[in-house]
Amino acid sequence: MERVVWQIGLLFWLLLCIGCSSSQVHVFDSGLNKAQWTKLLKRLDREGINYKLNTLSSVTEYSHPTLVYFPGDLNAELLQQLTTTVQSLGFERLDVRVFNRHTHFYTKGNLGLYFPVQNKHDALPDLLYSVDCKHPDIRITLMKNGRWRATNHDVAHFTEGHWQYDPPYLTLIHAGKYGQMQQAFKAKQHQVMTLQGPKNATTYQVLGHKSYSLALFNCNLQIIYAEHLD
Incomplete structure (x- = not known):
């Protein structure tokens, strides 16, 4: 009798596991x-x-x-x-x-x-532009697969690498002919004046030195939001 009860219990447990796994x-x-x-x-x-x-x-x-x-x-x-x-x-x-x-x-x-909707200012944007450096308007695309790509309308080729994001810190990593290098940035939320008036913006400010052979790593990165965000 105990054996029958044990077998029934085992069968019931297996059915539960099958249901859960599916x-x-x-x-x-x-x-x-x-x-x-x-x-x-x-x-x-x-x-x-x-x-x-x-x-x-x-x-x-x-x-x-x-x-x-x-x-x-x-x-x-x-x-x-x-x-x-x-x-x-x-x-x-x-x-x-x-x-x-x-x-x-x-x-x-x-x-x-x-997952709750978070403050858009805290979310990592898809696109950033270089500012506060000798090479402004470099376009940096951040892809969901953890890679980034930088392009410039004056240059035909592009530069790419991997990114890591641990709010509010963004790190760009690039492996080139001079070896691997990386630059860290810290997000700052503020307002900037545009032709359409003041707009909210997030600027990722350089934390490391600004003497890299890769021009992008010597720039701050910025996104300006089209609409006012609370």
Whole structure:
């Protein structure tokens, strides 16, 4: 009799595990900056979590990362994996709830992971321009795969490398014929005067020396926002 009970218990446990492993986490990642987004994908892949990215805008009422789940689809292991992942991105905690903002359930086998919309000033932009140096107007594109590319309308070729971002510090890394070099920048939020009046801007100011053979590394980098941001 005990053997039968044990076998039934084992079968029930296996069914639960199968159900949990097939659960899919829908990740609403529009609130993340590039560095967080890149790190998130690496962590989810490493943990073996079944996920699907959703580019729709995150729910603005969530002030912390929030996991919405179907009753019975969430187990302690998955919760721990997602909590650790969220905290590795710099968030304090992961909130968990059964209902979403419209008090609707997720269907069985589906969970929603929502990241709060952050201040746009704190997010790393896609595009920066060099300022405060002998080579202004260098265009620096920051790509989601962790690479950057710099172009100048006066020069046909481009320069590229890797970037790292740990707010408010941005680091650009370049490996060239003289070996690897890197420059660190610190973000400063302020206003600048334009032909259209004062605009909010973020300037990434050089922290290291300004005597690099790579001209870009001797410049501050800046983005000016088209609209006024609170």
